[in-house]
Amino acid sequence: MKIIKFTKNMSCDDSHNCSDNIVTKLESKFAGIKLMIRNKTDTVHGGIHIRHAPNSHTIKLICYEKTENPNNDHTTTLKKYADLDNLTETTVKNALK
Amino acid sequence: MSGGMIKTDTSGLADIVLTTKGDLATWDTERVRKGVSATNYTGLQADSAIADGLTYGATARSTLAGTGSLLYSSGANTLAQLSAGTGEYTLKMNSGGTAPEWVDVSAGATVTVQSDIMTSDETTTSGTFSDTALALTCQSSGKFFATTSLNWAISVDTACFFRFTDGTTDIQRMQGDQSTFGGRLNIAISDTGTSASQVVNIEIKTSGGTLTLYGQNDQATSRLDMMEVS
Numbered sequence: 001m002k003i004i005k006f007t008k009n010m011s012c013d014d015s016h017n018c019s020d021n022i023v024t025k026l027e028s029k030f031a032g033i034k035l036m037i038r039n040k041t042d043t044v045h046g047g048i049h050i051r052h053a054p055n056s057h058t059i060k061l062i063c064y065e066k067t068e069n070p071n072n073d074h075t076t077t078l079k080k081y082a083d084l085d086n087l088t089e090t091t092v093k094n095a096l097k
Numbered sequence: 098m099s100g101g102m103i104k105t106d107t108s109g110l111a112d113i114v115l116t117t118k119g120d121l122a123t124w125d126t127e128r129v130r131k132g133v134s135a136t137n138y139t140g141l142q143a144d145s146a147i148a149d150g151l152t153y154g155a156t157a158r159s160t161l162a163g164t165g166s167l168l169y170s171s172g173a174n175t176l177a178q179l180s181a182g183t184g185e186y187t188l189k190m191n192s193g194g195t196a197p198e199w200v201d202v203s204a205g206a207t208v209t210v211q212s213d214i215m216t217s218d219e220t221t222t223s224g225t226f227s228d229t230a231l232a233l234t235c236q237s238s239g240k241f242f243a244t245t246s247l248n249w250a251i252s253v254d255t256a257c258f259f260r261f262t263d264g265t266t267d268i269q270r271m272q273g274d275q276s277t278f279g280g281r282l283n284i285a286i287s288d289t290g291t292s293a294s295q296v297v298n299i300e301i302k303t304s305g306g307t308l309t310l311y312g313q314n315d316q317a318t319s320r321l322d323m324m325e326v327s
Contacts (some may be wrong), residue, residue, distance in 0.1 A: 001225070015218035015250060019307050023222055036222040037305040040255065047223025047303075050228060051215070052313075062223045074304060076223050 002063040006095065007056050015052040022059065023048055029095035033081050035061075035087060039057050041070070045081035061092055123147040169197055207327050209236055214320045216314025221301050222308075226260050229310060231321040232298035238327035243297045244285035247310060249273065249319035255305030259287050266297030297323065 012018035023035050026048070034044045046063040068078040081087065105318040113192065114122050119133025121141070134153035144152040155176045159167050165181025182188070182199025186233050191198045211233050219229050243261070251257045261269040261284060271284045286297070299321060301308055310319050
């Protein structure tokens with residue numbers, strides 16, 4: 001699993017909307033990436049974990065490096081993102097500007 | 098003559114048998130003198146092993162020599178004294194279970210309580226477990242009870258998962274779903290470790306949508322508590 005973790009100077013009033021906005025931005029900037037399970041049988045490339053501290057959001061991008069089919073632990077398919085090498089702290093930070 | 102001595106007894110007169118203050122006249126096969134004990138406060142006790150059936154032995158009064166002393170048995174038919182303990186000490190049996198002793202109760206168990214209260218919300222869209230800010234480290238004994246109260250919500254009709262770990266190993270999982278949307282979840286574990294640096298923490302994942310763990314709602318902040326005994 002590849003994890004990109006960094007802090008961003010930002011604040012929010014609604015953590016759920018804040019998370020959705022960040023997921024939307026990343027999914028629009030990195031073609032084809034899926035970072036949220038929308039249906040139980042989706043194929044996803046990872047997820048976003050955010051600690052919404054005022055003026056200091058900690059953002060952790062979790063990316064799968066191996067394909068993992070549905071099993072007892074999850075109904076989704078976990079898949080490596082095709083352009084995983086292009087996912088770096090710098091490119092992710094730029095995508096969120 | 099007091100004590101009902103019989104002047105006509107063939108073994109002799111009591112005033113001849115008795116020679117010393119405290120002497121008694123008794124009988125084995127004839128009238129004999131029972132010399133008084135040389136030790137103050139001892140008492141006359143029946144003893145079939147003695148020719149005249151009587152012996153002087155320890156009593157509570159002869160055994161207890163100090164204020165606050167306690168009387169106990171150090172063996173069969175044997176009196177012993179436990180001298181008074183130091184102020185505020187507590188009475189307990191010794192490690193061999195053979196005699197009482199005084200111990201300092203201040204040397205008893207220490208209970209330490211730690212709490213980790215979330216101050217910010219956390220969200221995840223990850224389908225694999227990811228650690229949260231809720232984490233505590235056992236300080237000394239490795240013997241603890243930990244409990245957590247999680248206030249959470251999930252955005253779609255799917256399941257979310259909470260995992261209690263000892264830092265690395267899955268200890269307990271709980272699952273929530275849309276039917277308990279926005280609910281408060283309480284889970285508890287009791288674990289005994291051997292490491293003073295034992296960590297317990299909460300990890301979360303979702304099987305759909307965004308899982309929010311609330312940390313800035315004063316009414317329902319998520320928290321982790323640990324009570325440790327050392």
